Amino acid sequence: MELLKISEPGTNCLSTSLAQDKKIAVGIDLGTTYSLVAAINNGQLQTLSDEYNRFLLPSVVHYQENKKIIGWKALKYASSDPINTIFSVKRLLGYSLTEIKKRYPHLPYQFQASKNDFPLICTSYGITNPIQVSSEILFELSERAQHILKSNLSGAVITVPAYFNDTQRGETREAANKAGLHVLRLLNEPTAAAIAYGLDSKQEGIIAVYDLGGGTFDISLLRLQKGIFEVLSTGGIATLGGDDFDRVLVNWIQCKIGIKSDNVIVQRKFLEAAVAAKIHLSNHVQTIVKVDKWEVLVTRSEFEGLISRAVQQTISMCRRTIKDANLKVKEVLQVIMVGGSTRIPLIRKMVENFFGLIPLTSIDPEKVVVLGAAIQADFLVGNKTDQEVLLLDVIPLSLGIETLGGGVEKIIYRNTPIPTSKVKYFTNFQKGQTSIIIHVLQGEREQVMNCRSLARFTLSGLPSLEAGQACMKVIFQLDENGLLRVTATEQITGTTASIKLDPTYGLTDREMISMIQG
Amino acid sequence: MNYFDVFQLPVNFKIDTELLSTRFYDLQRKFHPDRYLNFSPQEKLYSLQQSSLLNKAWQVLRNPLLRAEYLLTLYGVKVGHCTMKDINVLREQIKLHEECEKLEKKLDMKKINEFAVRIEITLKKLHQQMEFAMENQQWERAVDIIHQIHFYNRIRRNIEELENQELEF
Numbered sequence: 001m002e003l004l005k006i007s008e009p010g011t012n013c014l015s016t017s018l019a020q021d022k023k024i025a026v027g028i029d030l031g032t033t034y035s036l037v038a039a040i041n042n043g044q045l046q047t048l049s050d051e052y053n054r055f056l057l058p059s060v061v062h063y064q065e066n067k068k069i070i071g072w073k074a075l076k077y078a079s080s081d082p083i084n085t086i087f088s089v090k091r092l093l094g095y096s097l098t099e100i101k102k103r104y105p106h107l108p109y110q111f112q113a114s115k116n117d118f119p120l121i122c123t124s125y126g127i128t129n130p131i132q133v134s135s136e137i138l139f140e141l142s143e144r145a146q147h148i149l150k151s152n153l154s155g156a157v158i159t160v161p162a163y164f165n166d167t168q169r170g171e172t173r174e175a176a177n178k179a180g181l182h183v184l185r186l187l188n189e190p191t192a193a194a195i196a197y198g199l200d201s202k203q204e205g206i207i208a209v210y211d212l213g214g215g216t217f218d219i220s221l222l223r224l225q226k227g228i229f230e231v232l233s234t235g236g237i238a239t240l241g242g243d244d245f246d247r248v249l250v251n252w253i254q255c256k257i258g259i260k261s262d263n264v265i266v267q268r269k270f271l272e273a274a275v276a277a278k279i280h281l282s283n284h285v286q287t288i289v290k291v292d293k294w295e296v297l298v299t300r301s302e303f304e305g306l307i308s309r310a311v312q313q314t315i316s317m318c319r320r321t322i323k324d325a326n327l328k329v330k331e332v333l334q335v336i337m338v339g340g341s342t343r344i345p346l347i348r349k350m351v352e353n354f355f356g357l358i359p360l361t362s363i364d365p366e367k368v369v370v371l372g373a374a375i376q377a378d379f380l381v382g383n384k385t386d387q388e389v390l391l392l393d394v395i396p397l398s399l400g401i402e403t404l405g406g407g408v409e410k411i412i413y414r415n416t417p418i419p420t421s422k423v424k425y426f427t428n429f430q431k432g433q434t435s436i437i438i439h440v441l442q443g444e445r446e447q448v449m450n451c452r453s454l455a456r457f458t459l460s461g462l463p464s465l466e467a468g469q470a471c472m473k474v475i476f477q478l479d480e481n482g483l484l485r486v487t488a489t490e491q492i493t494g495t496t497a498s499i500k501l502d503p504t505y506g507l508t509d510r511e512m513i514s515m516i517q518g
Numbered sequence: 519m520n521y522f523d524v525f526q527l528p529v530n531f532k533i534d535t536e537l538l539s540t541r542f543y544d545l546q547r548k549f550h551p552d553r554y555l556n557f558s559p560q561e562k563l564y565s566l567q568q569s570s571l572l573n574k575a576w577q578v579l580r581n582p583l584l585r586a587e588y589l590l591t592l593y594g595v596k597v598g599h600c601t602m603k604d605i606n607v608l609r610e611q612i613k614l615h616e617e618c619e620k621l622e623k624k625l626d627m628k629k630i631n632e633f634a635v636r637i638e639i640t641l642k643k644l645h646q647q648m649e650f651a652m653e654n655q656q657w658e659r660a661v662d663i664i665h666q667i668h669f670y671n672r673i674r675r676n677i678e679e680l681e682n683q684e685l686e687f
Contacts, residue, residue: 184555228543323678380555390547392573417573419551419566479566480551 023154023381025184026145027192027373030134030158030172032090032215032241033340035059036367037141038374040383041149045374047367048141048148056366057144061086061136063123070140079268082108084123088243089137091215092119092130093175094168103239108264134175142181155184157377159369161216162188163236163396165442166454166484173481184380186481189213190220191391192372193338194229196363205333206232208322210351210359211369212314213339215241219318221325221332230392233415235321240310242278242341248306249274253289253296266292278303282343304346311347315354324415335359340366393418395482399454402439406448411476414444419480425491426472428462435460436472440484457486463493520592521575531589531652533579542576582645583667586652586660595657597664604662611669618676625680634677641670 026039026048034056038047047055054072062074062085069077077085086109092100097111097119110122121128138158146153158176160169169186176183190209197207204225211218218236222229250270254260261267273291277298280287286299322329335351337359342348351359363371379389394415400408401424411422426436436459443451462470471491478484489496522529525541547553549572554565578584590597621630644667651660 185552225543228546320678320681380552382556390543390550391552392546392550417577419570420573421567421570477566477570480569 022383024149024151025155025157025374025377025381025383026142026149026153027157027187027370027375027377028138028141028159028176028181029189029192029370029373030090030138030160030175031059032088032213032243033059034214034366035137035141036370037145038367038370039145039149040374040378045371047370048145050144057137057141059087059089059137061089061133063125063128065124068125068136070136078272079265082264082268083110084125086121086123086128086133088215089130089133091239093134093171094165095119095130131171131175131178134172135178138176138179138181142179153181154381155182155377157185157187157192157373157380158183159187159189159192159373161211161236161238162190162218162220162231162234163216163238165397165452166399166482167452169482173483184377185391187373187376187391188218188220188231188234188393189369190218190234190336190338191222191229191231191393192370192376193336193368194220194222194224195372195375195389195391196368197334197336197360197372206327206331207334207336208318208332208355209336209338210314210318210342211338212341212347213241214243214341215239217241217314217317219314219321221321221327228390228392230417231394232327233321233325234394234396235317235324236396237313237317240313242339244310245278245303245307245341245344246271246274249278249298249303252302252306253291253298256296257294259294278344282345300345307344308346311350314347315350318351318354329355332357336368337361337365338368391480393480393482395420395478397442397452398444399476399478399484400441400443400451402441402448408441408443408446408448408451412478418478418482421475421477424474424476426459426474427468428465428470429467431467432464433467433470434462434464436462438474438486440476440486454484459488461495462490463495465492521578521588524571524575525579527579529589529592531586531649533585535580538576538579542572545572582649583664586648586664589652590657590660590664593657595661597661607666614673618673621677621680627681630677630680634674637670637674637677641667641674644670 024039026037029036036047036055036057038045049055050057057071058075060071060074060078062069062077062081064084074085078087091104095103096117097113098117100107100111100119112120112122112127114120119129121133142153142156156176158172160172164172173183173186190211193209193211194207205223207222207224209218209220209222216236216238217240218234220234221232223232250267253270253274269291273289277287277289281298281300281303284300286297289296289298322332332355335355335357337348337351342361342365348359348361376389376391395412395418396414398410398414399412400410403409411424412420426438428436438457438459439448440454440457441448441451442454445451459472459474462472469492472488473491474486474488476484476486520529525538525545527533527538546569549565549568551562551565551569554562557565578588587597617633621633644663648660648663648667651663
């Protein structure tokens with residue numbers, strides 16, 4: 001039987017690597033507000049901190065004329081120079097400039113569009129872009145890790161929200177490559193969290209991972225057994241997170257005072273005060289917000305009133321995701337809390353009420369993802385651990401192709417286990433037609449206009465035949481990271497069609513070259 | 519090689535689901551691309567293809583509806599065309615459609631929930647009937663029931679759409 005012929009990996013390859021020194025690999029959580037790096041160092045799983053013992057690195061980059069400043073020091077320029085201080089860049093990954101302007105009309109940055117609507121950001125340092133900014137953060141973490149571990153890195157596992165689409169995953173990988181990292185695997189954040197808890201507590205059964213970070217919400221259902229982490233379904237809201245709570249709180253405070261400021265410096269001060277108030281309210285029933293000459297009292301219940309609708313939306317998404325996995329709420333054995341926002345008492349309470357379980361919070365919700373990523377990275381470079389980890393992921397959004405009349409035909413449904421492939425046959429509509437354009441989309445809706453355009457493939461080099469005579473076999477292959485590749489052959493003549501990928505937007509080669517290098 | 523062969527299982531509707539998942543996990547441990555990170559491009563491609571095949575086969579076999587459809591195709595029974603012979607079934611479907619439209623006009627969550635529960639009960643019953651037909655090799659009857667299941671699944675998706683509208687995602 002064909003499937004069983006191949007020799008088992010490990011019988012020839014891993015045995016040789018055992019003789020070599022242990023390879024060092026890191027896990028990186030590239031977050032919206034903070035990023036972290038962790039590794040297994042001398043058998044110890046740990047987050048790697050900077051010289052001031054801080055494990056968090058603010059995902060902020062400040063650009064000066066001849067200098068790039070990353071992290072805590074960059075944060076200091078937030079109020080004084082917001083135009084050159086890039087925050088929450090993860091939210092911009094994978095979006096065109098038009099989309100960014102629509103979603104976030106109030107960003108202080110000076111944007112400029114590339115020829116195909118890729119967002120460029122003009123700074124004092126020069127022109128940059130979301131991929132470049134992400135790679136500065138990754139580079140900083142990579143330097144930190146190499147300094148502490150006193151070793152070059154064999155590779156890295158980078159975590160991404162489960163709900164990230166193909167473009168966003170592709171850009172994350174590109175950012176890592178630009179930072180000089182060898183990407184072993186892109187790992188869904190909730191899966192990483194479950195790895196951290198799964199190996200700690202030897203939990204077996206259905207696990208829900210509720211992840212509310214700075215910029216995104218994700219809910220994933222996993223089945224854990226015998227060291228296998230299987231994602232049953234994922235859902236999320238890509239634009240909901242702690243940042244939104246800060247913004248509604250700023251609006252509420254300003255409303256109460258009766259001011260409305262367009263001044264970016266003043267706005268930044270209010271934002272910082274709101275963040276501090278939000279954190280304080282997790283452990284206190286009220287707090288006083290002070291900005292310049294203003295003072296406002298905020299109670300916890302007032303804050304809860306502001307965010308309860310958003311939290312309710314996350315609960316509704318939990319319900320839908322459980323349905324997607326053909327499960328019932330009571331079948332969930334454990335709920336893992338991930339992300340700093342899950343420290344908010346209202347959220348813990350609502351999650352507990354919905355699942356009927358006390359959520360797991362024993363691992364720091366800000367560290368749990370990066371620790372799981374480090375475990376997986378260590379495993380992937382071949383350092384054998386006592387338990388073998390295997391991840392079986394699913395695709396978070398359906399993939400489809402455009403049909404006549406602007407409709408979308410789904411070819412791979414959401415929550416299909418990956419890797420997977422799908423074969424489709426295409427024919428020529430006209431006599432002598434030598435190329436076919438295939439428009440690939442991602443999303444759940446039935447119209448092209450409501451889905452996200454991923455790419456247009458041009459299959460050219462078809463033999464010149466009568467209408468309907470050509471038979472083009474197209475294989476859509478999704479790899480284990482959820483990245484799509486397409487191959488095509490013409491069945492009758494055996495011609496292999498050349499495939500040209502035109503990302504729906506993105507950098508042209510020339511724009512790539514002229515871009516400042518890190 | 520059919521999907522049953524992949525897991526060395528007999529070609530049969532009744533299936534040992536324990537054994538299926540044990541074999542699936544064992545094979546994925548061998549063939550998953552994560553196990554082939556330091557291998558040659560050809561070996562990596564092979565692993566990707568085998569792992570994909572395992573996922574596809576498993577997805578079909580573990581789901582009774584997909585398994586029934588797959589098995590019928592293997593037996594050369596056409597599943598695609600719907601020839602609704604039973605007039606009572608047709609009437610029932612028209613009635614449900616009208617109810618669904620009414621619910622769409624007026625978003626009453628309580629009514630929608632009641633409707634959803636009814637659909638779930640019917641679907642459960644249909645699944646049992648389908649399994650009985652498959653196990654007793656009544657292919658034509660199985661095809662009819664499968665069509666009904668697809669109809670009810672569509673209704674269920676409509677209801678979910680209504681619930682989502684309520685949530686305004």
